[in-house]
Amino acid sequence: MLSRTIIDHLQQRVGAGNVYHEREDLLVYGYDATPEIAGLPEVAVFPENREGLQAALEVSRQEGLAVTPRGAATGLSGGSIPFQGGMVLGLTRMNRILEIDEENLTATAEAGVITVDLFNAAAARGLFYPPDPGSQNVSTLGGNVAENAGGLRGLKYGVTRNYVMALSGLLYDGTEFIAGNKCVKDVAGYSLRDLLVGSEGTLGIITEVTVRLINPPQDKRTLLAYFRDIRTAGEAVSRIIAARIIPATLEIMDKTTINCVEDYAGIGLPREMGALLLIEVDGHPAVVADEAEGVRKILEKVRADVIRQAANAEEAAQLTAARRTALSAVARVSPTTILEDATIPRSRLAETFAEIERLKEKYAIHVATFGHAGDGNLHPTAVTDERNHQEIEKVHAFFSDLYEKVLSMGGTVSGEHGIGIAKKGYLLRQFGEGGMGVMRRIKDAFDPGGRLNPGKIFLEGASSPDVRIQGGVHD
Amino acid sequence: MTETSPTGNFHPDDAPAYESILQCMRCGFCLAVCPTYALTNRERSSPRGRAALARAVAEGKLEFTPAVRDEAFLCLDCKACSTACPSGVRVGTIMEFCRSQAQIFHPPSLPAGMLRDFILKRMLPSPALMETSMLPARLYQRLGLQWAVRRLGINRFLPGVLDKMEGILPTLGPPLRTEIPQFIPAQGKKRGRVAFFLGCAMSLVFPDVSRWTARILSQQGFDVVTPKEVKCCGAPHLAEGDRETARRLALINIDLFLALNADYIVTDCAGCGCALKEYEEILEDRADHERLRLFRSKIRDISEFLAEVGIRTEELRPVPLSVTYHEPCHLVHGQGLSGPPRQVIRAIPGVELREMKESNWCCGMAGSFAIKELETSRRILERKLANVRATGADALVTANPGCHLQLAWGVRELGMKQPVLHVVELLGRSLPA
Numbered sequence: 038m039l040s041r042t043i044i045d046h047l048q049q050r051v052g053a054g055n056v057y058h059e060r061e062d063l064l065v066y067g068y069d070a071t072p073e074i075a076g077l078p079e080v081a082v083f084p085e086n087r088e089g090l091q092a093a094l095e096v097s098r099q100e101g102l103a104v105t106p107r108g109a110a111t112g113l114s115g116g117s118i119p120f121q122g123g124m125v126l127g128l129t130r131m132n133r134i135l136e137i138d139e140e141n142l143t144a145t146a147e148a149g150v151i152t153v154d155l156f157n158a159a160a161a162r163g164l165f166y167p168p169d170p171g172s173q174n175v176s177t178l179g180g181n182v183a184e185n186a187g188g189l190r191g192l193k194y195g196v197t198r199n200y201v202m203a204l205s206g207l208l209y210d211g212t213e214f215i216a217g218n219k220c221v222k223d224v225a226g227y228s229l230r231d232l233l234v235g236s237e238g239t240l241g242i243i244t245e246v247t248v249r250l251i252n253p254p255q256d257k258r259t260l261l262a263y264f265r266d267i268r269t270a271g272e273a274v275s276r277i278i279a280a281r282i283i284p285a286t287l288e289i290m291d292k293t294t295i296n297c298v299e300d301y302a303g304i305g306l307p308r309e310m311g312a313l314l315l316i317e318v319d320g321h322p323a324v325v326a327d328e329a330e331g332v333r334k335i336l337e338k339v340r341a342d343v344i345r346q347a348a349n350a351e352e353a354a355q356l357t358a359a360r361r362t363a364l365s366a367v368a369r370v371s372p373t374t375i376l377e378d379a380t381i382p383r384s385r386l387a388e389t390f391a392e393i394e395r396l397k398e399k400y401a402i403h404v405a406t407f408g409h410a411g412d413g414n415l416h417p418t419a420v421t422d423e424r425n426h427q428e429i430e431k432v433h434a435f436f437s438d439l440y441e442k443v444l445s446m447g448g449t450v451s452g453e454h455g456i457g458i459a460k461k462g463y464l465l466r467q468f469g470e471g472g473m474g475v476m477r478r479i480k481d482a483f484d485p486g487g488r489l490n491p492g493k494i495f496l497e498g499a500s501s502p503d504v505r506i507q508g509g510v511h512d
Numbered sequence: 513m514t515e516t517s518p519t520g521n522f523h524p525d526d527a528p529a530y531e532s533i534l535q536c537m538r539c540g541f542c543l544a545v546c547p548t549y550a551l552t553n554r555e556r557s558s559p560r561g562r563a564a565l566a567r568a569v570a571e572g573k574l575e576f577t578p579a580v581r582d583e584a585f586l587c588l589d590c591k592a593c594s595t596a597c598p599s600g601v602r603v604g605t606i607m608e609f610c611r612s613q614a615q616i617f618h619p620p621s622l623p624a625g626m627l628r629d630f631i632l633k634r635m636l637p638s639p640a641l642m643e644t645s646m647l648p649a650r651l652y653q654r655l656g657l658q659w660a661v662r663r664l665g666i667n668r669f670l671p672g673v674l675d676k677m678e679g680i681l682p683t684l685g686p687p688l689r690t691e692i693p694q695f696i697p698a699q700g701k702k703r704g705r706v707a708f709f710l711g712c713a714m715s716l717v718f719p720d721v722s723r724w725t726a727r728i729l730s731q732q733g734f735d736v737v738t739p740k741e742v743k744c745c746g747a748p749h750l751a752e753g754d755r756e757t758a759r760r761l762a763l764i765n766i767d768l769f770l771a772l773n774a775d776y777i778v779t780d781c782a783g784c785g786c787a788l789k790e791y792e793e794i795l796e797d798r799a800d801h802e803r804l805r806l807f808r809s810k811i812r813d814i815s816e817f818l819a820e821v822g823i824r825t826e827e828l829r830p831v832p833l834s835v836t837y838h839e840p841c842h843l844v845h846g847q848g849l850s851g852p853p854r855q856v857i858r859a860i861p862g863v864e865l866r867e868m869k870e871s872n873w874c875c876g877m878a879g880s881f882a883i884k885e886l887e888t889s890r891r892i893l894e895r896k897l898a899n900v901r902a903t904g905a906d907a908l909v910t911a912n913p914g915c916h917l918q919l920a921w922g923v924r925e926l927g928m929k930q931p932v933l934h935v936v937e938l939l940g941r942s943l944p945a
Contacts (some may be wrong), residue, residue, distance in 0.1 A: 061579040062554070064568050065561040070539045085551070110555075111540040129553055151544075173546040368599035372534040423534075 038297055039079050043100060047082060050092035051321035054128070055130065057081040066125045069110035069117045070172075071459055072375050078119040087207075087244060090126070094211055094242075097124050103491050104209065106238040108149065108180025111172035113192035114457030116184055116237045120492030128179050131244060134158050141219045143202060145247040148179025155248070165253035169196035170453070171364070179243050187237030187453030192411035193285045193319075194251075195452065198234045199398040203247035209489040214241060232479065237455050238490040240483040254285070254319035258329035259353035262341040263310040267291060271387030273339045274410045277316070278383060280335060284329050286317035286359050287411025291390065294367060294405040298359050306359055310323055310342065312390075314410065315360045317353075329470075360407070367405045367418050373429075375419040377436055379443045380452030384415035392442045393417055399438075400431040414452035440466065461496040520572040523616045526755050528609035530570050536563040536601045542593035542625050546873045547892050548586055556583055559593035560604040566606050576610075576617040584610035586876035586885065587753060589890075591845035595872075611753030632754045636744045637761055639689055639712065672886050680882070680921040681717070688719035689740060696726055697734040703733035703821065707774035707810075709765075709788065711781035712744050713913035721913075724940035725780040725814055731943055732824055745779075746794075747787035750881045755794065762791045763799060766807050777810045780936055782912035783879075786812040786846035787829050813843060815911060815935055819852035823859045828942040830862030835938065836905040836930075837865060837898065838919060839872040840912035853911055853935050860942045866903040870895070877918035893922045901928060911935045 039058065048056045057063070058080050066081040068074075079102070084090040098105050110117045119125050132149035137158060144166065146155055152173040159166045169188035170176055176186065182204065187196040203217035215222065217230035233240055264270040277287065287465060290298070290313040299306045306313075318328040319478075322362030329346065347353035368374045381389050384453045390406065397404050408415035417439065419432045440463050442451050450463035451454075463472055477495060480487070519527040537730040541558035543549055549558035556565060562583050588602040597603075615617035620628055689710055698704075706729050714722045721752070729736045743765050746758035765788070768779050779785045788811045792804040812820065837857060843849045850872065857865050876882060876892030883889075900908055908923065910916055920932040 057554070059579060060574065061556050061565060061577060061583075064574060065555040066566045068564065070536055070537065072537065109540055110538075172540060175540045365598040366599075368537055368539075369535075372531065374537045407666060427594065 039100070042263035043096060044080065047080065047093065047096055049057075050096075051082055051084050051089040055083045055085060055089065057083075066107070066110075066127070067119060069107075069112045069115060071113055071118065071457065072117040072373050073429070073494055074115050074118055074458055076105075076119040077122060077127040079122050081107075081125040081127060083130045085130045085346070090131075090207060090242065090244060091211060093124065093126060094207060094209065097488070098210070101488070104127045104242075105490050106179075106183070106205070106242050108177030108183070109151070109172070111176045112184055112457065113454040114184075114237075114285040114451070114459045115495060116179070116455050116457040116490070118458060120458060120490075123488075126242065128242075128244070129177060132177075134231075135245070137162050137164070138219070139164075142250045143219050143247050144250055145203075145245065146178055146207070147245055148177060148182075148243050150178045152176050152178055152181055152270070159250050160253070163478055164250040164251070166200065166248060166250055168197045168200060178246050178248075182234055182243055183236065183238050184455040186413065187412075189288065189409060191288050191409055191453070192287055193283045198231070200248045200250075201230060201234050201246060202249050204230050204233050204243050204245070205273065206242045206244040208241045209484050209486065213275040219247060219248070235455070237457060239480060239491055239493055240271065240489070242489075254321075254325075256320040256322040256325045257285070257317055257353070258325050259287060259328065259347040259356050260316045260332055260336070261345045261356040262314045262316070262336045263307055263343040263345075264312045264314070265310060267312040267390045268387040269339055270410070271313050271390065273314060273336055273341060274386055275384055275432060276339060277332055278337045278411070282318065282331050284316050284328070284332070285319040286315060287409070288315040288407070289313065289359060289386075289415075290315075290363055291393075291405065291409035294316070294363050294407045295359070295469065297366040297370060297405050298362050301369055302358075302362050304358060305364075307343065310448065315357060316340075317357075363405075363407045366473050367407075367420060368401070370405075371422055373421045373423040375421065375436075376416050377419075377433055377439075378408075378414060378452045378454045379417060379439055379448065379450070380412075380414045381443055381446050383411065385446045385448070386413065388409060388446065389443070389448075393439065396435050396438050400435045402428060402431050402435055404435070409452075412452070413448070435465075455472050456494045458493060461494060464494065465496050516528055519764060520570040521671040521903075522569055522613055525577075525616070526609055526612040528566055528570070528606045530691075532602070533563055533567045533570055533606060535599050536560065536567070536597075536603075537599050538564070538858050539598060541596050541598060542603070543874075545592040547588055547590065547592070547876070548888070551888060556587075556710075557586055559587075559597075559601075560586060562607060563601060563603050564868060566610060568758070576613055580610065583607075584614060586888075588780070588841070588874050588876075588881055590841035590874035590878060592841065592874065594873065595845045595848075605743055608750050608753065608755075611751070612755050613753070615753050628752070632749055632752060633757050636748060637713070637757060639687075639742070639744070676886060676921070677883060680917050682917075682920065684717065685719055687715045688722050689715040689742070691719070692723070692726060692738050694738055694740060696730045696738075698733045698735045698761050699731050700733050700824075702735065703774040705735040705737065705773070706817075707769050707772045707777045708736050708738040709745070709769070709777055709778060709779040709784055710738055710742055711784040711913070713783075714781050718913050718916065718934070719776070721916075721934040721937055722780055724934070724936040725778075728814075728818075728936055728939055728943065729778065731827075732818070732821070737774060739768055739772065741768055743768075745781075745784040745787040747783045748879065750787060750790070750794070758787075759794055759798065762795055766791060766795075766799070766803060769810075770803060770807060774810065776812050778812050778814055780814045780934065782813060782840040782846065782910070783844035783914060785811065785816075786842040789847060813847060813849055813911070815853040815856045816847070816849050818939075819855040823856065825859055827863070827944045828859075828861055830945065831860055831938065831942045832862045833907055833938075833941075834864040834866055834903075835904045835907045835909045835933075836866070836868045836900055836903040837871060838875060838900070838908060838910040838915060839864045840910055840915045841872075841874050843911055844872045853909075856935055856939060857909060860939055862942075863938065866905045868899040868903045868905075870899050873899075875915050875918045875922075877914040881913065882914075890917075894919060897922050897926060897928065900930060905930065907938070908932045909935055909938055
């Protein structure tokens with residue numbers, strides 16, 4: 038509990054309306070979109086500028102407070118949860134788009150800018166900012182950078198990291214950093230920028246970001262295919278990639294997801310099908326026509342059971358309806374939705390789906406799987422009820438087994454959600470003590486006192502990789 | 513997560529269902545569409561934050577504090593978050609329950625409470641009392657004044673409140689309920705029999721609009737039955753947290769309208785339509801399930817109805833007008849009706865529909881919110897009117913009396929050129945003389 042004097046002091050320096058300390062506020066700054074986990078800060082501060090941020094950090098240092106940076110708190114691994122209480126540092130009020138530089142094809146914005154606003158600002162100048170995480174209408178650019186967010190366009194256009202050119206901000210000790218610049222080529226020194234991208238708020242507080250913009254695609258074609266056997270869908274994906282066709286979108290939904298969508302939306306999906314692939318190719322009109330034809334031929338060759346190609350935008354919207362509805366449909370099935378982001382080399386797609394089916398049966402739980410087949414990033418989503426402890430245990434055992442398999446195939450424990458609190462154990466499995474030790478030394482170099490977003494990424498004081506945080510507000 | 517009793521720190525009477533709160537997965541998709549969060553950037557004033565507060569109360573982690581009450585009433589109940597929510601959480605409804613709870617945990621002071629009881633339990637349920645023993649103009653003003661007294665005290669906001677109350681009401685004629693024929697026969701080839709649910713605000717404030725509704729229904733080939741015994745739909749009661757009176761009114765209306773043997777029950781008030789469609793839910797386990805289901809199956813908003821049965825356009829005359837359409841929250845988010853009003857507008861020869869940005873963003877009226885939260889309401893309205901102005905359309909069309917009042921007031925205040933029209937007024941202009 039912070040004293041009244043400290044709250045007053047913070048309000049004076051950061052602005053009275055930018056500091057929250059009532060219980061009703063603190064309760065709602067303790068969570069993000071990660072199920073089962075929440076914390077409780079002592080104060081939540083929303084600076085409007087660099088000076089306010091400096092002041093907040095100064096008070097944190099004086100009081101020895103842990104500081105957890107927070108964007109829109111849409112993360113799925115617990116990155117913005119105040120694990121050790123302390124101060125939540127909201128960046129949403131530093132939200133100006135500072136510049137669209139048409140000569141260098143860059144945009145510079147403050148960390149609190151909403152992703153889609155940046156996209157729209159670029160589009161207004163005829164430019165394109167491709168990263169499109171599922172929460173782009175709410176998520177912040179700073180949060181996207183901190184978590185290295187992906188999205189549906191990852192396969193062709195890459196993820197947030199591929200667009201970040203420069204970052205600036207503050208370390209916990211108040212040191213200002215500028216990492217990167219607008220130069221296309223830059224090999225000066227260690228790339229601090231690349232260390233900070235995906236650092237989940239554990240190294241520094243990012244306040245300003247410069248991103249690369251590109252030309253928007255001129256044309257787009259949409260195809261949809263159903264497969265009785267999900268292995269055929271996996272084969273189709275492999276062949277499309279092997280044919281050197283890189284679609285902007287190559288999404289998959291399994292049978293459970295198809296049926297969830299049909300239960301919810303009733304749009305006439307074939308319930309008996311084992312998988313659906315949604316494919317969108319974009320780019321120059323001539324290339325797009327060729328690629329769409331190439332995709333169609335491959336779908337015919339592997340004998341997809343149904344193939345549809347949209348003749349116009351309206352039909353394309355109909356084809357994408359099922360995939361767009363997937364999360365809604367799955368989330369409605371039960372109170373708790375545990376959405377993971379297991380990622381494998383895309384050639385191992387069919388094998389991974391088979392393993393998911395085997396494990397579902399083994400643990401007798403409900404898992405719907407959809408995701409970005411083209412880049413191997415899957416979202417096995419457990420629909421469960423956090424009040425049912427027994428089932429929750431089984432869900433965690435399921436994911437533990439699945440990640441074991443994912444790692445054995447050369448996959449990764451997180452394709453786009455980050456490690457945060459939820460995946461610390463899995464990260465240790467992926468990197469081992471040696472790898473984690475190196476990361477620890479990097480963390481110490483930026484934040485020797487360990488006060489910046491503590492409790493994330495590193496599994497402290499626990500030797501078992503299976504330690505998880507049990508749910509509930511711990512206060 | 514600790515196991516807790518279903519109601520925790522809520523009072524067991526009319527507590528929000530724990531299941532309905534737990535369904536929130538905190539994805540935050542609602543933050544992008546919430547007008548109060550857009551203004552405050554404060555999580556507790558967002559749908560996700562409000563659901564979390566309700567959850568904390570239900571789990572015994574928080575008392576039903578004044579801050580929880582305030583958030584329940586700051587919510588516009590515009591239901592935009594329900595449309596945006598992937599997992600089907602209805603925070604507006606949860607907040608309606610919290611408003612009921614507020615009456616228990618933080619009852620209004622005695623005189624204000626008596627006035628509230630009088631309005632909600634005596635006056636609104638009795639159309640005759642409302643129309644005769646009080647000037648209609650006073651209804652709205654009293655509701656707002658009661659709030660000003662209770663929430664703000666006599667303070668610096670009051671002059672503004674009075675100004676707005678005076679400015680927002682149009683010139684009033686006699687209530688339509690007493691004048692409209694109980695039966696209007698179908699014209700041309702008869703297509704069916706419709707019961708017209710004439711809402712209080714439509715009858716008192718917009719009688720001419722509802723006259724058009726009845727004329728259009730008849731012109732389109734439907735017998736129109738308008739019962740004089742109709743009661744308030746109960747929407748104000750749900751909004752103010754008086755679920756008990758809402759249920760009583762619902763039961764009376766169900767009996768009244770089912771006895772009319774109409775094919776459909778049609779309303780031209782989005783707020784009424786929304787409430788009528790919720791009868792099944794608010795009376796669950798308190799009335800015969802089959803009758804509830806039957807009643808629900810007959811309810812249509814006028815646009816929904818016309819789009820469904822198909823508009824007979826042969827006789828329509830061109831109306832050379834460009835219009836933009838503001839979607840009432842209770843139509844688009846409350847009833848999921850976005851296409852039908854546009855279908856009706858497009859069916860009118862000569863009319864050009866120019867879409868505005870954020871057409872489904874609340875206008876800031878939200879029942880008595882426009883009076884209770886004057887400044888917040890004004891800021892929400894300004895955002896709306898800027899989008900209207902950008903279309904350069906000749907007229908602004910909507911489909912709900914609350915929005916109609918608020919928009920017409922805003923347009924006058926800002927000296928904008930657009931008249932505000934209900935969809936049926938626009939359609940009425942194309943009807944043969």
